[in-house]
Amino acid sequence: MSNLNISNFIWNIADDVLRDIYVRGKYRDVILPMTVIRRLDAVLEPTKDAVLAMKAQLDKAGVANQHAALCQAAGEAFYNTSQFRLRDLASKARRQQLKSDFEAYLDGFSPNVQEVLDKFKFRNQIPTLVDADILGFLIEKFLDPSVNLSPKPVLHQDGSERLPGLDNHSMGTIFEELIRRFNEENNEEAGEHFTPRDVVELMAFLIFKPIADDIQSGTYLVYDGACGTGGMLTVAEETLIKLATDHGKEVSVHLYGQEVQPETFAISKADLILKGEGAEAENMKYGSTLSADAFPSREFDFMLSNPPYGKSWKSDLDRMGGKKDITDPRFVIEHGGDPEYSLITRSSDGQMVFLANMLSKMKKDSKVGSRIAEVHNGSALFTGDAGSGESNVRRWVIENDWLEAIIALPLNIFYNTGIATYIWVLSNRKAPERKGKVQLVDATAWFKPLRKNLGKKNCELGPDDIDKICSAFLNSEENEQSKIFPNDAFGYWKVTVERPLRLKVELSESALRRFAVACKDAGEESLIDVLEAVAGDLGPSPHMDFNAFMEAVETLAKAHGVRMTAKRQKLIMTSLGTKDAEAEPVIKKVTKAKGAEEADAPLYGRYPQVIDGKPVIVEYEPDSELRDTEQVPFLEDGGIEAFIRREVLPHAPDAWIEDGKTVIGYEISFTRHFYKPQPLxxxxxxxxxxxxxxxxxxxxxxxxxxxxx
Incomplete structure (x- = not known):
């Protein structure tokens, strides 16, 4: 039976048994934990008698610590010491007896399974199931002999296979399909986009194949900070072990994951327990990776993840002290001469923060270092202005030369989203031929259509498609689908361009009346007489040189015993000054010239002049309304100055660069590099x-x- 058929079978149980008792969006509260319970129960059935015998023997001997012996008797990393199998409960007629026996059955599971049941909060559902008299019916449905939820095959009496086993990733896929359906019924946006097996296999190949020859016998740690049902970790483990075996090596792989959604965490832990990896299951941690990192000092050889994108992480940010006060060394680092370089992104989307978390866990002292594959949507490529958290993450990654490649996946490849998605491949041990470069691969046309959509997923990566993508990546050749760029191709300077404030002054009667009102409002009545005197000397005509006008004001203010403070100067400027493109620029500061001025000084707003026979440097007041910014690529021939001379000064000869405001940014545009114009x-x-x-x-x-x- 295929994964889809099993999903339909379980979904039909929900529809047959729970309708009219639960709203459809709440089916998951019963169906997901019951699926796990049946999967656990099927594994334990053959050794049930041995476990009960061992339990009786240990109790009789007064042994307190029984876990290891009971696991050995069960032949698994878990056990159940109740008197019941799930099929023993199906025939119970009386409601209260069934309730009591079923609760005893659940209580009989080992402590590691108890955590799984607790995260599902399944015991809260038992009273409703009993009161509606559907618990026995529900159990009978899950015992259907035509369906095998166990990872072990069901055999005929002659030993031949009747029903194949259901491996962990397939079980995870079934859970994800069920969760998707439940969310749709409840009109929920999942927030997480589950990763189909074809994409997971591609990610595993991308991180393992380039270093297949360097894998040595030994222990490797694999990590997923948004592990969901754990399928990505188990596929990575399978891929690494196979590659090592093919190269004559023996490796021990330890899996580490963290998940914030309780149901999917429970599923990931249950599947590892089912695999007989009880110790590995303890490495699955519940909680938020961002605000409650479960592995703060651990480094990993391989990391792969599909973090939530387009999902708010504000609650995590608040728990960490807020954007201004956060001090987590994963997200506030030293880089580019900045001791408090911030990798903190917008609170509305935390996907790049998950990437920063992974990068903080890279191994630095091993031959292979660390390799990372992470799924992102398009906003990770370009969202965020220079100096923003998103751009800072891109800059940190590229300037450290960690980014090997980005692969654009086909649209509609995921279950819950049809948007464009990309796999980022990173390493802190780049091959020599990749150093200083980034490869972009357009794999959007490499897919096989599905006969029937799974949610929004209408296509998949077939084996040939995965081979094409891996070959394009491994060969590092440039062609229509693969392009290679120097790191600097993605960097730019964000330059602030200023233009001078130009003011004229009219001293008409109406203008002076408005000025008098402004002076009274500001408590500066002493200026009224000064300006009336200035008007008498200069006349009402528009005065196009604000600097000369202010000199006259200074002179008459001194005569009236009024000191011209910065506040009073500002009041005159805002109350009497009117912008006029024909007026002279307003001087902000005049300083003594120190030696010969550079020819490009005016580019930075410092204009050499001679005033009263003395060489000085004049700086003008900028007009905030005319302020603009320009993005100057790192690869611009001649740099910022050449760009400004060519692109700005011909249109605005009085413009200058505000030197202290230049910021470095990085962005990656797939559209620009792979644009294919439509034929006319x-x-x-x-x-x-x-x-x-x-x-x-x-x-x-x-x-x-x-x-x-």
Whole structure:
């Protein structure tokens, strides 16, 4: 039976048994834990008698610590010491007896399974199931002999296989399909986009294949900070072990994961327990990776993840002290001469923070270092201005030369989203030929259509497609689907361009009246007489040189015993000054010239002049309304100055660069690098369309004129 058929089987149980008792969006509260319970129960059935015998023997001997012995008797990393198998409960008739026995059955599971049940909060559902008299019916449905939820095959009496076992990733896929359906019924946006096995296999190949020859016999740690049902970790483990075996090596793989959603965490832990990896199951941690990192001092060889994108992490940010006060060394680091370089992104989308978390856990002292594959949507490529958290993460990654490649996946490859998605491949041990470079691979056309959609997923990566992508990546060749760029191709300077404030002053009676009102409001009545005197000396005509006007004000203010403070100067400027493109620039500061001025000094707003026979440097007041920014690529021939001379000064000769405000940013544009213009239509086709429209409109006009007669 296929994964889809098993998903449909379980979904039908929900529809048959729970309808009218639960709203459809709440089916998951019963169905998910019951699926796990049946999967656990099926594994334990053959050794049930041995476990009960061992339990009786240990109790009789007064042994307190029984876990290891009971696991050995069960032949698994878990056990159940109740008197019941799940099938023993199906025939119970009386409600209260069934309730009591079922609760005893649940209580009989080992402590590691108890954590799984607790995260599902399944015991809270038992009273409802008993009161509706559907608990026995529910159990019978899950015992259907035509379906095998166990990882072990069901055999015929002759030993041949009747039903294949259901491996962990397949079980995870079934759970994810069920969760997707439940969310749709409840009109919920999942927030997480579950990763189908084809994409997971591709990610595993991308991190393991390039270093297959360097894998040595030994222990390797694999980590997923948003592990969901754990499928990505188990596929990575399988891939690494196979590659090592093919190269004659023996490796021990330890899995580490963290998950914030209780149901999916419970599933991931249950599956590892089912695999007989009880110790590994303890490495699955519940909680938020961002605000409650379960592995703060651990480093990993391989990391792969599909973090939530487009999902708020504000609650995590608040728990960590808020954007201004956060001090977590994963997200506030030293880089580019900045001791408090921030990797903190917008609170509305935390996907790049998950990437920063992974990068903080890279191994630095091993031959292979660390390799990472992480899924992101398009916003990770370009969202965020220079100096923002998103851009800072990109800058940190690229300037450290960790980014090997980004692969654009086909649209609609995921279950819960049809948007564009990308796999980032990173390493802190780049091969020599990759150093200083980033490869972009457009794999959007490499897919196989599905016969039937799974949610929004309408295509998949077939083995040939995965081979094509891996070959394009491993060969590092440039062609229509693969392009290689120097790291600097993605960097730019964000330059602030200023233009001078130009003010004229009119001293008409109405202007002076408005000025008098402003002075009274500001408590500066002493300026009124000063300005009336200035008006008498200069006349009402527009004065196009604000600097000369202020000199006259200074002179008369001194005569009136009024000191011209910065506040009073500002009041005159805002109350009497009017912007005029023909006016002289307002001088902000004049300083003594120190030696010969550089030829490009005006580019930075420092203008050498001679005033009263002395060489000085004049700086103008900037006009905030004319302020603009320019993005200057790192690869710009001649750099910032050449760009400004070519692109800005011909249009605004008085512009200058505000030197202290230049910020470095990074962005990656797949669209620009892989843009394919649509071919122009033949003129004959266009003419035919126009003539057809003419005929159609003439017919409409005829109807209007004749009244449709």
């Amino acid at each position: 239509r033949p003129l004959a086709d266009i003419e035919a369309d126009i003539r057809a429209l003419e005929e159609e409109t003439e017919g409409l006009l005829e109807d209007v004129l004749t009244g449709g007669r």
